[in-house]
Amino acid sequence: MKKILITGAAGFLGSHLCDRFINEDFHVIAMDNLITGDLNNIAHLFKLKNFEFYNHDVSKFVYVPGELDYILHFASPASPIDYLKIPIQTLKVGSLGTHNLLGLAKEKRARILVASTSEVYGDPLVHPQNEDYFGNVNTIGPRGVYDEAKRFQESITMAYHTYHGLETRIVRIFNTYGPRMRLNDGRVVPAFIGQSLRGEDLTVFGDGSQTRSFCYVDDLIEGIYKLLFSDYNYPVNLGNPDEISIKQFADEIIALTGTKQKVIYKPLPKNDPLQRQPDITRAKEILDWEPKVSRAEGMQKTLDFFKTFTKEELNKREHKDFSSYSQV
Numbered sequence: 001m002k003k004i005l006i007t008g009a010a011g012f013l014g015s016h017l018c019d020r021f022i023n024e025d026f027h028v029i030a031m032d033n034l035i036t037g038d039l040n041n042i043a044h045l046f047k048l049k050n051f052e053f054y055n056h057d058v059s060k061f062v063y064v065p066g067e068l069d070y071i072l073h074f075a076s077p078a079s080p081i082d083y084l085k086i087p088i089q090t091l092k093v094g095s096l097g098t099h100n101l102l103g104l105a106k107e108k109r110a111r112i113l114v115a116s117t118s119e120v121y122g123d124p125l126v127h128p129q130n131e132d133y134f135g136n137v138n139t140i141g142p143r144g145v146y147d148e149a150k151r152f153q154e155s156i157t158m159a160y161h162t163y164h165g166l167e168t169r170i171v172r173i174f175n176t177y178g179p180r181m182r183l184n185d186g187r188v189v190p191a192f193i194g195q196s197l198r199g200e201d202l203t204v205f206g207d208g209s210q211t212r213s214f215c216y217v218d219d220l221i222e223g224i225y226k227l228l229f230s231d232y233n234y235p236v237n238l239g240n241p242d243e244i245s246i247k248q249f250a251d252e253i254i255a256l257t258g259t260k261q262k263v264i265y266k267p268l269p270k271n272d273p274l275q276r277q278p279d280i281t282r283a284k285e286i287l288d289w290e291p292k293v294s295r296a297e298g299m300q301k302t303l304d305f306f307k308t309f310t311k312e313e314l315n316k317r318e319h320k321d322f323s324s325y326s327q328v
Contacts, residue, residue, distance in 0.1 A: 094149025174239025
């Protein structure tokens with residue numbers, strides 16, 4: 001049985017990765033310091049013999065006994081609310097945490113895949129964004145703690161590949177949504193759904209003309225799985241190129257939920273990307289991958305998940321004013 005370490009395992013993407021590799025008959029070692037993760041996301045796995053969990057911060061030394069075949073590094077705050085609230089931890093997990101895990105991969109002779117992000121492109125001057133674009137990022141702006149942590153993460157990963165011959169993979173993840181997202185964590189999908197279910201008006205920043213491209217989580221997990229077992233060492237975009245404006249998306253959510261809220265507008269946060277659409281040509285050619293789940297189907301599944309929350313949970317789960325946060 002192959003053994004894989006998944007960091008950030010109690011988070012949105014990490015928990016879905018745990019499920020996938022358990023279903024593929026791997027022995028899964030899950031690691032998370034629970035600063036943004038939730039054990040409820042992986043509670044169903046604790047009874048399994050081929051699953052183990054460690055409450056640990058990967059910014060500190062990481063020890064895993066015995067053999068290890070693969071590492072998936074998904075430990076990082078991913079929403080603006082989180083990385084603006086804990087900027088130092090965000091920088092540390094992208095730098096020190098990545099360094100620790102690359103060292104572990106080198107010691108174990110394991111293949112490592114690190115989770116990067118479309119945010120390395122910043123507010124892009126190229127559209128759609130392909131992997132050869134270097135980005136337009138403000139290193140000292142409010143988003144810099146996340147953007148630069150991920151850019152450094154890519155750099156040190158490639159350095160380990162080039163200098164040590166380590167087997168590395170880099171995935172650049174575009175907007176992804178689905179069950180187990182934290183309600184109202186500042187990202188646009190749970191924020192809009194949460195506002196709709198509470199009967200509130202939907203908050204759009206700027207004039208709503210900025211665009212996003214939303215990928216359903218099952219599609220993303222399939223792409224990550226294929227990338228891990230590919231022979232490609234350079235960054236690969238994974239996302240859904242079906243682009244939509246935030247205003248149009250707000251209207252879709254109102255129609256989906258059958259509610260009658262209005263859309264209200266607030267100032268656009270500093271350095272908020274005005275366009276976001278992945279060029280997935282490389283993923284198609286190298287991985288034979290492209291998303292299968294339509295936004296209508298994926299959003300219905302996501303809405304059904306959030307509908308399971310009680311009224312009390314809807315009102316207490318980090319319900320706050322998002323006016324100072326980026327809409328991602």
